[in-house]
Amino acid sequence: MSHEYAVELRDIDKVFHTRHFFTRDEDDNRRRIYHKKTVHAVDHVDLAVKPGEVFGLLGRNGAGKTTSVKMMSGLIKPDSGEVFVDGMEVESNRLKILRKVGVVLEGTRTCIWPLTPLENLAYFGNLRDVRGSVLRTRAEGLLEFIGLKDKMNVQVRRLSRGQKQKLAICIALITDPQVILLDEPTTGLDVQSSRSIKDKVTEMARNQGKCAVVTTHDMSVAQELCTRIAIIDAGKVVTCKPTDELLDVFREQRYEFRLDRTPDVAPLKAIPGVNNVEPLNGQEEPGLLVTYPADQELRSAALYSTIQHLSKEGLVLRSVSQLQQTLENVFLQMTSDKKASL
Amino acid sequence: MGFFLVMKAELVRTFIIMRRYWFSTLMGIFIGYGMLMALIYGFMNSSAEPTDVGEVASEVGTALESRAADNGFAVNATESALGFMLGMFAFGIVGLFTAGLQGMARTGELEQVCLSPHGLVTNFLARSFVASVNSIITWCILLTLISYSVDSQLHLDIVPLVALLFLTYFNLIGFGFMMGGLVLVFKQIGQVAMIIRLAFIGIPLFVSESIYDWDIAANPFLLVVRGILHIVPSADAAICLKMVLVGGSGYSIFAHPSFFWLIVNGFIWTTIGIACFHYLESWSRQKGTLGAY
Structure with a gap:
C-alpha cells in the first residue's frame, strides 16, 4: 500500500x-399526522x-459504527468531511476504491443460497471484475485458507451459519483487497467458528499486510483481535x-485487599495517593477495594x-491482588454518563 | 467489458438455478400453458356456462376442436395469448426493478451489488437483459405450444422479431430504471408500482393495429388515448409483435408508424430512465436508504 494510511476519515x-x-411518536407515545x-x-x-x-470500532447499538463502515465503502455519503482509502477520496473515486475494499456487512445475505461456495465465489468474482484462471486459483485458495475446501461443492443453504459467514469473508476477499471492513463478523457464531475467523483476520493483517476495520459489540473479540480500538458513543469518538x-x-x-476483619476506611482515604476505598461487601472474606492513581x-x-x-492497625493481610481489567469494564466506563477523561 | 462480465455471471447463475431446480422450471411452463389456455377459452367461449370442472374440461376440448378450423378464432386466440405474454413480460421486467429491488434491499443483496466496481446501472442492465432472455425463451415455448393447440401458424421472421424484442426490452428497462431509482429512495413506492405493472399486463392484451382506424374526427378524445398508448412502453411493442408473429407482416413492419414510435420511445425511456436512476442512486446514498427497507 502506497500511502501512510489505508483508511482515513477526516x-x-x-x-x-x-x-x-x-x-405514533416513540418518545411521547402520541399519534401524529406528520413526524x-x-x-x-x-x-x-x-x-x-x-x-x-486490525482496527476495532466499538460502540453500543446505534452508536454509528455501521454508518462509519458504510461511509468507508461508499455505500453512504457523508454530509461533510472526507473519507480516504489508500489516499483516494471515496466519493470521487468510488468505483476504483471498490476494487481495493472488501466488505462483510452484518446480517446480510451476502451469498446466494442455491449456489455452492465455489459458484458463489465465481459469481461475485465476476461482479467484482475478477475473471479467468486468477479467479479460479484465488477462489480455491481462499476456500482452503478459511477451511471450506471440503464444502466447496455443497449448496450454501446446507451450510451452517459459521460456514456461511466464512464464505462471506471469502467473497469480500475475492478481489484481494488491501482493506477489509468487517461489520460484526462473529455475531451469532459458535466459539470454534468465531475463533477461526479471528485467526484468519489476524493472519491476513500480520502476514499479508492487509488492514482490517472490525466493528463489534463483543469485547472479547475486540480485545483479542484488534491492535487499536476506537470507542464510539452517540456518533462521537x-x-x-x-x-x-x-x-x-x-x-x-x-x-483488592483480603483481611481478617473490615477496618475503618476513613484513615485509609486520608493516605496521599489513595483515590477511593470501599469495603468488600457480600464476600466470604472481609476486605477492601482500593483505587490508586495511574501514575x-x-x-x-x-x-x-x-x-x-493496615499492619499498624493490627490487621492480618491475607492477600493483595490487582484486579484484571477487561475491555468490557473499560467500555462501560467510557460510555457511561460519567465518562473517564483520557 | 464490465457489462459482458456481469452478464456472463448472471447467465451462469440463472442457468445453474434453472438446472438445479428443473422441476420448478418445468412446472412454471406447464402452469403458464394451462393458465393461457383457460384464458383463451374464457375469451372466445364466453357464452358457455359450465357447471363443474369435468364439464369445463370437456367443453374446452370440444370448443377448441370445433373452432380449430375457424381461422379467425385461431388468430384471435394467438393474438390474445401473445398480448398476455408481452404483458407478463413487461410485468416481470418492471417488477425486477421494483419488487425485485425491494426484495434485494430486504435481504442485503442490493448492498452487495452496490459494492461491485462496475456500478449499479451496469449490474441492473445485465441482470434485466438475462431476465429478458430467460423470459423470451420461456414465452416462446409457451406461444409455440398454444399456437399448435389452437391450430394457428406463427410467422417467425427472425430479423424483425429480434429487432422488435430488443426495442421492447429497451422501452421496458428505461421505464424500469426510472421506477427502480424511485424504489431506491422511497422503498414503499413498490406498492404503487404494482398498479402500473398490472396496467402493463392489460394494455398489450387489448391493444392492436386498430388504434390507427379510430375515427378521430368523430371523437377527438381518442387522439388523447392514442397518444397515451404511444407513450406507454409496451403498447407499440404489442402492436408490432402481433403484426409480425400473427399477421405475418415481416420486414414491412419497419415502415409501420408503431415501429417508429417504438424506436423513439426506446431512446427516450432509456435515456430518462438511466439518468433518473443515476441521480436517485446518488440521492439514496445521501439519505442512507440504499440498504434500508
Missing part, C-alpha cells in the same frame, strides 16, 4: 432524517488506520488508543502506605 459528519405520516425525526449518526469523526493494522494502552489506563488502579510512583508510595497502615 471530520466526518452524518445526520439521518426520517419522515413519517400518520404515526420528522433526526438522528446524528456520526458526529465529526476523525480516524486513521494504517496498513497491517470517545477514545482511540492501542488495545493494551486502553486496558492499562484502568488495569493499574484497582487493588506509577504515586501509586507505589500509596500502596506501601496502605499496607503499613
